[in-house]
């Protein structure tokens with residue numbers, strides 16, 4: 001069984017963000033980078049499937065982005081992917097979901113993947129489009145936002161998460177694509193021996209020009225910090241003082257301490 | 259401008275988000291028609307053309323088939339903009355449609371500024387204006403961003419639509435959220451634990467603070483996903499919606515899906531090490547502090563009041 005998992009590297013969301021020089025994206029300097037949270041579930045599910053299928057399986061992890069994304073790819077390799085493919089692109093942050101999906105589909109089209117895993121969205125852009133677009137470009141069925149997954153005899157069964165805690169049970173034949181939602185599984189921490197092993201795994205670079213054959217349909221014209229609407233009070237200082245201040249506020253503004 | 263609104267229907271009910279789409283069209287002053295895979299017995303209150311496909315025939319979740327039904331309607335109506343809710347139905351179907359139309363799809367739109375759609379970036383810490391390079395566009399709207407249409411009225415002019423497209427996916431049924439346990443909707447005070455609590459043992463400190471305020475404890479999704487708290491304590495779009503007198507968010511960043519479940523709280527206190535955390539947007543008081551230090555001290559002081 002051939003499996004592909006697509007991942008993205010994103011900044012830690014607790015970072016202090018700045019707008020970059022052209023005003024159209026966040027500044028990449030001084031950020032801590034990590035694997036998109038949704039993709040951690042995708043990688044884990046792909047590795048679990050590989051383990052289930054056994055010797056006959058092969059798992060590729062694909063990531064589009066600049067040199068630094070290789071660090072994130074190494075984590076996926078240490079979690080259990082067999083090889084990495086980096087589509088080298090210093091401007092991946094400017095690509096729209098259609099361009100990103102087209103690059104992935106172009107890579108995947110003649111490789112005969114039985115299953116493709118992606119995150120349901122990225123933490124930075126949050127468009128929630130790429131996975132479904134890849135499947136549509138490849139003519140595959142796709143199930144988005146899954147919180148449960150199993151595979152047997154050429155079919156996948158999954159639960160899609162809907163609003164309000166309701167889930168939909170669905171199934172389809174492979175080849176297929178699924179997009180992974182938070183809580184799908186418990187992503188493993190790479191162990192030290194597996195981190196060492198991952199260093200010897202193949203990590204290929206592919207030129208963007210080989211795979212990018214379309215033009216984007218949208219662009220970010222401006223990025224900015226939202227105006228602070230809430231006139232909320234911001235208090236800093238020592239824990240004991242803060243506690244006293246808060247109790248005073250709760251007494252004045254709410255009835256809960258009455 | 260001509261828009262086509264994609265309404266939603268689940269388990270025999272029309273979803274309320276349908277009226278957010280109507281409100282959106284009103285707000286931007288656009289003409290609209292509506293598409294729904296649903297039932298004749300629960301029509302929306304809507305003054306316009308409704309293209310209706312029968313869900314008993316085409317299923318409630320059946321992407322390939324809904325896609326074809328909708329594409330046929332788009333071919334007839336020629337809308338400049340196709341409008342979805344950014345929901346589990348919308349974000350599944352919208353990319354399929356945008357690709358088929360070769361149209362830009364702008365996700366999770368929160369507002370239009372001078373006709374330009376704006377979407378959140380990085381957990382809503384930033385926002386971006388998005389320029390579409392195609393004439394026809396697809397947008398999916400963030401839940402709640404455009405309000406509800408004031409007093410939905412009218413009865414639609416129904417046009418039935420059909421297709422013989424084959425499904426790709428089999429829908430096998432719904433699974434309801436587990437009921438039981440705590441009823442957060444009745445709690446007057448809720449103290450909620452986010453990923454910032456760091457480890458499962460720290461739930462105890464959140465629970466103690468909740469007790470000292472005479473309330474219940476709740477949690478954000480990662481805390482529930484990690485099984486540090488039960489699902490019936492989760493607040494947010496995929497958990498419960500609460501509106502207590504006081505909501506204390508401890509180590510919660512304030513993602514939109516969390517805010518959707520608690521922003522109607524009367525008074526919101528946030529405890530967070532990150533001064534810029536989006537929870538600050540809805541907090542009446544943001545205490546910039548390490549919750550592991552502040553929560554025990556606060557609990558102790560409340561206990562001796």
Ligand SMILES: Cc1cc2nc3c(=O)[nH]c(=O)nc-3n(C[C@H](O)[C@H](O)[C@H](O)COP(=O)(O)OP(=O)(O)OC[C@H]3O[C@@H](n4cnc5c(N)ncnc54)[C@H](O)[C@@H]3O)c2cc1C
Pocket residue numbers: 013014182451452453454455477478479480481492493494495496497498508509510511512513514515516519529530531532535547548549550
């Ligand atoms: C379709 C969908 C549905 C979802 N439904 C829900 C839902 O129902 N409910 C929900 O909650 N989420 C939901 N989410 C997830 C949501 O997007 C966020 O990922 C989640 O709310 C983040 O939880 P958090 O704030 O606890 O964690 P994080 O975003 O990781 O934030 C942790 C916060 O803790 C702070 N912190 C860290 N350490 C400390 C410390 N020592 N003291 C004080 N503060 C500290 C950090 O500054 C940060 O702000 C959903 C997502 C999707 C895509």
